Amino acid sequence: xxxDILPQTIxxxxxxxxxxxxxxxxxxxxxxxxxxxxxSHGELFMVGAYCVYVLYTLFGWPFELAVIASFxxxxxxxxxxxxxxFRPTRGNVLAGFMAxxxxxxxLQVLISEWYGVGLPxxxxxxxxxxxDFLMMAISWQRLAIIPVTIAMVFxxxxxxxxxxxxxxxxxxxxxxxxxxxxxxxxxxMTALAMAISGGFAGVGGALMAPIVSVNPYMGHDYAIIxxxxxxxxxxxxxxxxxxxxxxxxxxxxxxSTFADSVYGMMIGVLFMAIVLIVKPTGLLGNVKV
Amino acid sequence: xSFLSVKKLSKHFGGLIANNEIDLExxxxxxxxxxxPNGAGKTTFFNVISGFYQPxxxxxxxxGQNISGKHSSEISKLGVVRTFQRAALFPDFTVLENVxxxxxxxxxxxxxxxIFGNQKKAEEANVKRSTEIIEFLGLGDxxxxxxxxxxxxxxxxxxxxxxxATEPELLMLDEPVAGMNSGEKAVMVGMVxxxxxxxxxxxxxxxxxxxxxxxxCDRITVIDFGEKLAEGTPNEIKNxxxxxxxxxxxxxxxx
Amino acid sequence: MLKSNSMFxxxxxxxxxxxxxxxxxxxxFETFWGRMGMYKLVLxxxxxxxxxxxxxxxxxxTTGDWTLCHYILMGMGAYTTAILAKFYGxxxxxxxxxxxxxxxxxxxxxALPLSRTIGFAFFIGSFALxxxxxYIWEKLHFPFGGSRGLSNIPRPEMGQSxxxxxxxxxxxxxxSNLYYGTxxxxxxxxxxLYRLDTSRFGNAWKSIYADSExxxxxxxxxxxxRILIFCVAGFFASLAGSLLAYQWGAIDPDNFGMIEMVxxxxxxxxxxVKTYWGPLIxxxxxxxxxxxTRPFDEFRPLIFGVxxxxxxxxxxxxxxxxxxxxxxxxxxxxxxxxxx
Numbered sequence: 001x002x003x004d005i006l007p008q009t010i011x012x013x014x015x016x017x018x019x020x021x022x023x024x025x026x027x028x029x030x031x032x033x034x035x036x037x038x039x040s041h042g043e044l045f046m047v048g049a050y051c052v053y054v055l056y057t058l059f060g061w062p063f064e065l066a067v068i069a070s071f072x073x074x075x076x077x078x079x080x081x082x083x084x085x086f087r088p089t090r091g092n093v094l095a096g097f098m099a100x101x102x103x104x105x106x107l108q109v110l111i112s113e114w115y116g117v118g119l120p121x122x123x124x125x126x127x128x129x130x131x132d133f134l135m136m137a138i139s140w141q142r143l144a145i146i147p148v149t150i151a152m153v154f155x156x157x158x159x160x161x162x163x164x165x166x167x168x169x170x171x172x173x174x175x176x177x178x179x180x181x182x183x184x185x186x187x188x189m190t191a192l193a194m195a196i197s198g199g200f201a202g203v204g205g206a207l208m209a210p211i212v213s214v215n216p217y218m219g220h221d222y223a224i225i226x227x228x229x230x231x232x233x234x235x236x237x238x239x240x241x242x243x244x245x246x247x248x249x250x251x252x253x254x255x256s257t258f259a260d261s262v263y264g265m266m267i268g269v270l271f272m273a274i275v276l277i278v279k280p281t282g283l284l285g286n287v288k289v
Numbered sequence: 290x291s292f293l294s295v296k297k298l299s300k301h302f303g304g305l306i307a308n309n310e311i312d313l314e315x316x317x318x319x320x321x322x323x324x325x326p327n328g329a330g331k332t333t334f335f336n337v338i339s340g341f342y343q344p345x346x347x348x349x350x351x352x353g354q355n356i357s358g359k360h361s362s363e364i365s366k367l368g369v370v371r372t373f374q375r376a377a378l379f380p381d382f383t384v385l386e387n388v389x390x391x392x393x394x395x396x397x398x399x400x401x402x403x404i405f406g407n408q409k410k411a412e413e414a415n416v417k418r419s420t421e422i423i424e425f426l427g428l429g430d431x432x433x434x435x436x437x438x439x440x441x442x443x444x445x446x447x448x449x450x451x452x453x454a455t456e457p458e459l460l461m462l463d464e465p466v467a468g469m470n471s472g473e474k475a476v477m478v479g480m481v482x483x484x485x486x487x488x489x490x491x492x493x494x495x496x497x498x499x500x501x502x503x504x505x506c507d508r509i510t511v512i513d514f515g516e517k518l519a520e521g522t523p524n525e526i527k528n529x530x531x532x533x534x535x536x537x538x539x540x541x542x543x544x
Numbered sequence: 545m546l547k548s549n550s551m552f553x554x555x556x557x558x559x560x561x562x563x564x565x566x567x568x569x570x571x572x573f574e575t576f577w578g579r580m581g582m583y584k585l586v587l588x589x590x591x592x593x594x595x596x597x598x599x600x601x602x603x604x605x606t607t608g609d610w611t612l613c614h615y616i617l618m619g620m621g622a623y624t625t626a627i628l629a630k631f632y633g634x635x636x637x638x639x640x641x642x643x644x645x646x647x648x649x650x651x652x653x654x655a656l657p658l659s660r661t662i663g664f665a666f667f668i669g670s671f672a673l674x675x676x677x678x679y680i681w682e683k684l685h686f687p688f689g690g691s692r693g694l695s696n697i698p699r700p701e702m703g704q705s706x707x708x709x710x711x712x713x714x715x716x717x718x719x720s721n722l723y724y725g726t727x728x729x730x731x732x733x734x735x736x737l738y739r740l741d742t743s744r745f746g747n748a749w750k751s752i753y754a755d756s757e758x759x760x761x762x763x764x765x766x767x768x769x770r771i772l773i774f775c776v777a778g779f780f781a782s783l784a785g786s787l788l789a790y791q792w793g794a795i796d797p798d799n800f801g802m803i804e805m806v807x808x809x810x811x812x813x814x815x816x817v818k819t820y821w822g823p824l825i826x827x828x829x830x831x832x833x834x835x836x837t838r839p840f841d842e843f844r845p846l847i848f849g850v851x852x853x854x855x856x857x858x859x860x861x862x863x864x865x866x867x868x869x870x871x872x873x874x875x876x877x878x879x880x881x882x883x884x
Contacts (some may be wrong), residue, residue, distance in 0.1 A: 015604070021783060025860065035670075037664055055571070056776065066784055090855060093663060093664050093753045094663070094664070094667065095860055097667065098809055098856060099852060099853045099857065102806075102810075102852030102853040102856075105845035105849030106845075106846050106849040108845060109849075110846070112842065113842070138732040158845070220802065224671070224672065224675060227671065228672050231668055235665060240725065259659055262683055263683070265675070265676075265679060266676055266679050266680075269672045269675065269676040272672055273672075274655045274657075275659075276669055278660065280661045282665075339761070341757075341760070360764070360765060361760045361761060362760050362761075362763050362764055365760070365763045367760060370763075373736070373758070377761070378758070379754045380754065381754070390751060391762045393744055451677055451762060452761070454762075455762050469623075
């Protein structure tokens with residue numbers, strides 16, 4: 001195991017970090033705006049993957065279109081979550097969180113009923129072949145994830161800083177009462193936050209569909225990781241989520257390459273425990289949750 | 290030796306210097322007031338002494354023992370107990386139950402005795418002493434009322450009762466008359482005097498209300514901009530130029 | 545003297561009735577279902593273990609700290625019991641306490657990094673740390689059996705055959721004896737939990753939930769108490785785990801996953817945690833739903849998902865809030881002149 005696999009491992013780490021970032025940013029924004037914590041965030045990821053399976057594999061849409069379509073589809077589910085679960089339990093973070101566990105069950109059963117559980121679905125790889133980009137031997141499919149993530153995170157940054165509704169979202173995250181006094185509609189903001197949250201998770205799942213096996217329970221691992229990332233980064237901090245996503249992506253990839261993926265998860269958890277002991281609010285967080 | 294000795298206490302919050310090398314000596318049995326304009330750093334000072342904040346530098350010594358940097362629960366076990374500006378109580382319980390709980394939360398228990406022991410006798414003694422405290426403070430009529438149903442003034446009194454239930458030697462009152470009307474204020478002043486006169490508890494308080502402070506305290510320490518401005522008897526402070534200047538235009542309730 | 549006796553009866557008759565019913569269950573089951581009845585007894589045993597588990601979770605939530613690793617703590621108890629019984633032939637009256645001690649140690653280790661966090665980060669952190677423990681079970685083939693788990697866990701036995709005190713758990717009679725063993729341990733655990741709940745510690749934990757700052761000011765080291773409650777709750781979870789290890793006879797890491805933890809939460813949310821009876825109502829009602837949905841078991845998660853969401857949205861206090869209303873209803877029916 002020489003240094004020659006180092007560039008490849010770094011490449012894989014960047015890819016993994018990107019997916020983690022995609023999933024975790026969704027959680028961070030929902031939590032930041034109105035303490036909406038989604039236990040079944042992994043199931044939203046799963047639905048995104050199924051979007052690609054249905055649209056690309058079953059209906060023959062172009063892959064890119066299927067991925068783009070997954071954003072509004074899963075965003076809509078996010079909005080439904082907000083309306084039916086988070087709004088009635090507003091003020092009680094734990095209640096909302098546990099209720100979403102129930103929602104996760106519902107989504108799993110629905111998908112299982114429509115598309116069957118049995119063998120996991122496989123989605124053809126739209127960008128076949130490996131690349132030798134920068135000495136990293138990574139498939140094009142995986143590599144494609146990085147620019148998409150960068151684009152989406154940049155898009156979100158632009159939205160939050162330059163677009164009126166995005167700025168309103170940030171205001172809401174800082175001080176909901178003051179925002180209402182400024183005329184910002186709280187319900188609109190929470191729905192928007194959940195839409196973004198769902199959309200990001202969905203695209204994450206969509207991008208991963210050709211790479212991993214698609215089944216109703218695939219979201220489970222990503223959910224755990226998303227939560228660890230968000231805790232390490234600071235519960236409502238988006239930059240924190242991105243930073244932590246890449247840190248944990250690197251940890252997981254390197255440990256998995258040299259040991260195995262379960263150890264990777266374990267080290268990730270230990271890292272989280274250390275962060276909690278040293279700085280309970282997370283690396284970039286300043287909210288005492 | 291002073292009962293409570295604070296030497297060069299500083300507290301910084303990042304770049305903000307809330308307390309800058311403040312000294313304070315409190316004698317046993319005195320009623321000492323800390324006053325100062327809004328934002329002077331009085332509450333921060335209070336919080337550091339009682340262990341709710343960690344000091345940046347300096348020392349706090351109680352009865353010769355160093356308590357700086359100790360956890361608030363430890364400090365209160367050593368006999369220094371504070372009250373809160375807000376109504377701090379257990380809302381689902383009656384006045385008596387609140388005081389009893391405050392009393393026996395402090396007792397050192399073993400898990401085994403909690404499950405298997407018979408705690409009847411200790412309970413009876415607790416209830417007796419709690420009732421004494423409640424009546425001493427004039428809350429006797431409300432003893433069976435639900436604490437959340439009390440008036441604000443009574444709730445603050447209950448807070449003092451709960452602090453007293455721990456048998457403190459130094460009682461720290463955080464703005465004891467805030468939000469009270471003049472009748473309630475007079476009651477609280479009488480209560481604090483009684484606590485010192487009849488039970489020998491030393492009192493340190495932070496307060497805004499000048500009239501109350503002048504009536505109640507043996508000595509007053511004035512803090513402004515995080516630093517000690519002046520110290521002395523109420524008369525001395527009343528006539529101190531620096532103090533008057535600090536308060537100029539801010540407050541017209543100076544006696 | 546008479547008055548205090550009648551008050552004692554008034555307070556305790558529901559509990560006593562339930563205990564008597566459970567004690568007679570084997571006979572009742574045999575009468576109603578014949579031979580099948582004895583095998584249905586296993587359901588009751590699982591029910592009892594679940595009640596202990598749910599009560600231990602209720603204890604945990606007294607300080608307002610909801611964890612997601614509680615099922616794993618039960619698993620610790622199950623695994624430790626299984627390992628001691630299977631590989632070392634340790635008798636049950638040792639495996640159960642030793643398992644409990646080991647679980648308390650693990651609870652302590654999990655509680656430490658969590659002790660300065662609250663609310664949501666606490667919840668998720670407990671989840672992650674619990675998963676860590678589960679990964680260990682999956683990775684280590686010895687002694688945990690890796691992902692295949694442990695099977696052929698020997699039934700508990702007491703004494704050698706020939707001794708006068710030999711209780712035979714391994715014959716056809718064993719189902720009934722194992723049941724009584726479970727019942728006795730469950731009653732013991734539930735009594736202890738009740739006494740804890742009404743003790744000074746119980747009050748301290750409830751006070752921490754009400755106002756932790758106030759508690760600090762009167763001498764309660766909140767962090768220490770939170771760690772303590774974690775460990776005590778873990779102790780009782782371990783007892784439930786030991787019971788289940790003996791009943792199932794085989795365990796693997798998947799028995800203690802997220803889904804099971806969510807079901808535990810459902811029991812406790814549906815039943816309520818404010819009163820001591822809440823978890824019992826929750827386990828009973830949800831076990832009933834579980835049995836009734838056997839014909840549609842692919843839809844079960846969906847049904848329970850809907851129950852969980854409805855419960856949290858429409859009745860966040862749980863079913864136990866209906867108790868005072870129900871007792872008043874019955875009192876009115878019977879015509880008691882009491883003013884409630």
